[in-house]
Amino acid sequence: MEKLRSFLKKYIPQSDVEDLIGSFHKVRKLKKRTYLLKPGQDCSFLAFVKKGTFRVFFYDGEGTEVTVWFSWEGMMIGDLLAFYKQSRAIFYVQAVEDAEISIVNGKELERQYASNPEYLEFGRRYAEHVSINVMERMLSLQTKSAEERYLELLANPGYMKNIPLKYIASYLGITDTSLSRIRKNIS
Amino acid sequence: MEKLRSFLKKYIPQSDVEDLIGSFHKVRKLKKRTYLLKPGQDCSFLAFVKKGTFRVFFYDGEGTEVTVWFSWEGMMIGDLLAFYKQSRAIFYVQAVEDAEISIVNGKELERQYASNPEYLEFGRRYAEHVSINVMERMLSLQTKSAEERYLELLANPGYMKNIPLKYIASYLGITDTSLSRIRKNIS
DNA sequence: CCGATTTCTTGCCATTTGGCAAGAAAAACC
DNA sequence: GGTTTTTCTTGCCAAATGGCAAGAAATCGG
Numbered sequence: 001m002e003k004l005r006s007f008l009k010k011y012i013p014q015s016d017v018e019d020l021i022g023s024f025h026k027v028r029k030l031k032k033r034t035y036l037l038k039p040g041q042d043c044s045f046l047a048f049v050k051k052g053t054f055r056v057f058f059y060d061g062e063g064t065e066v067t068v069w070f071s072w073e074g075m076m077i078g079d080l081l082a083f084y085k086q087s088r089a090i091f092y093v094q095a096v097e098d099a100e101i102s103i104v105n106g107k108e109l110e111r112q113y114a115s116n117p118e119y120l121e122f123g124r125r126y127a128e129h130v131s132i133n134v135m136e137r138m139l140s141l142q143t144k145s146a147e148e149r150y151l152e153l154l155a156n157p158g159y160m161k162n163i164p165l166k167y168i169a170s171y172l173g174i175t176d177t178s179l180s181r182i183r184k185n186i187s
Numbered sequence: 188m189e190k191l192r193s194f195l196k197k198y199i200p201q202s203d204v205e206d207l208i209g210s211f212h213k214v215r216k217l218k219k220r221t222y223l224l225k226p227g228q229d230c231s232f233l234a235f236v237k238k239g240t241f242r243v244f245f246y247d248g249e250g251t252e253v254t255v256w257f258s259w260e261g262m263m264i265g266d267l268l269a270f271y272k273q274s275r276a277i278f279y280v281q282a283v284e285d286a287e288i289s290i291v292n293g294k295e296l297e298r299q300y301a302s303n304p305e306y307l308e309f310g311r312r313y314a315e316h317v318s319i320n321v322m323e324r325m326l327s328l329q330t331k332s333a334e335e336r337y338l339e340l341l342a343n344p345g346y347m348k349n350i351p352l353k354y355i356a357s358y359l360g361i362t363d364t365s366l367s368r369i370r371k372n373i374s
Numbered sequence: 375c376c377g378a379t380t381t382c383t384t385g386c387c388a389t390t391t392g393g394c395a396a397g398a399a400a401a402a403c404c
Numbered sequence: 405g406g407t408t409t410t411t412c413t414t415g416c417c418a419a420a421t422g423g424c425a426a427g428a429a430a431t432c433g434g
Contacts (some may be wrong), residue, residue, distance in 0.1 A: 066330050081322050084315040117304035124307060127314035128271040134321040135268050141328040142360040143253050146421075164381065173329040178421050180383050333391075351411065365391050367413050 003074050004048050011125040015118040023112050024048055024102040030095040043079040043089035044106035052099025056091045067171040146174045147182045190261050191235050198312040202305040210299050211235055211289040217282040230266040230276035231293035239286025243278045254358040333361045334369045
């Protein structure tokens, strides 16, 4: 639970987070390529990634897979859009490699918020953090070329190293063919 | 204050919001094309738009204006990215037409959160709402053509009707030249 | 280790979007 | 109302990205 503790402490460093940690009680292991969520399912929970990598994706109007988000060890995963909208799952959430997660149910989380306003502050700060990340990705999509966006990804640690290029391509908003050509250009 | 009340009630319908309303005490009027914020300024506040329209923009590496966001009557405005990151302003925030706003200072807002956990819940729900909006715009940028994105905008009420096309173009992530051609195509 | 499957690259050509510059149209200003 | 400034459109051509299909390369699964 050490990783979960330091994750939570990032948002509410002053608070005792033991009760909150305790509410992430359901543990699941997922084999590579299996699904944590599919569209239409109940997705009123958040999961903390203890091990592995996930991707969030859907099929667009033409039946093409679009990867919306990735999540690695030490981060949260789930269908956050649907979670915040309080709707059924919109996306697929799939393990990109063998993974292990701890889950907190949405109702349980609300109870934690109600019992301790410091946890409510966690909810707020986490949502703000999500806003920041999504805004920055949005800006990148709005203003940068596919090649620039790809270089941006590579600038990060080695996060992308086990991710198939076709997932990365759709995350960048381009086809795998185009990404392949961009890679050729760069090298 | 009626509009502000119903805005706040959208997020915390059960709560008495009078104290929170009271904290939006500073009122400002801005003439068309004047700035509420410029990069580097202190932007630790939120403003509620009582009248008028705003846009958030910056200059990219090539010195081209990029419109990031719009805000209309009944919504909040400010440099939300910098506000959440607790940094100095990153963007310009400009009145697109004569406008009037009510401002709440960030520190004051924190005091409200501290004094009443129900207001903290407002902070959380609003950040979640922002996440939803930004995610949806991000998805649109990632998966749709410029023409589809433009039609999407038009599908809304008459929101865009006083906005110069060049601002809309940069909001869509294209040049004004391209938008002009798209418009020709459509009609 | 080997066959089956998935992923990645490449060629050819189409479509979308951009850059620049000139002129038309609209809006702002006095 | 007329002048100035800003915004919008268009033509010409370039660059970026896509679609399809074939084959190469890598990975998977026993």
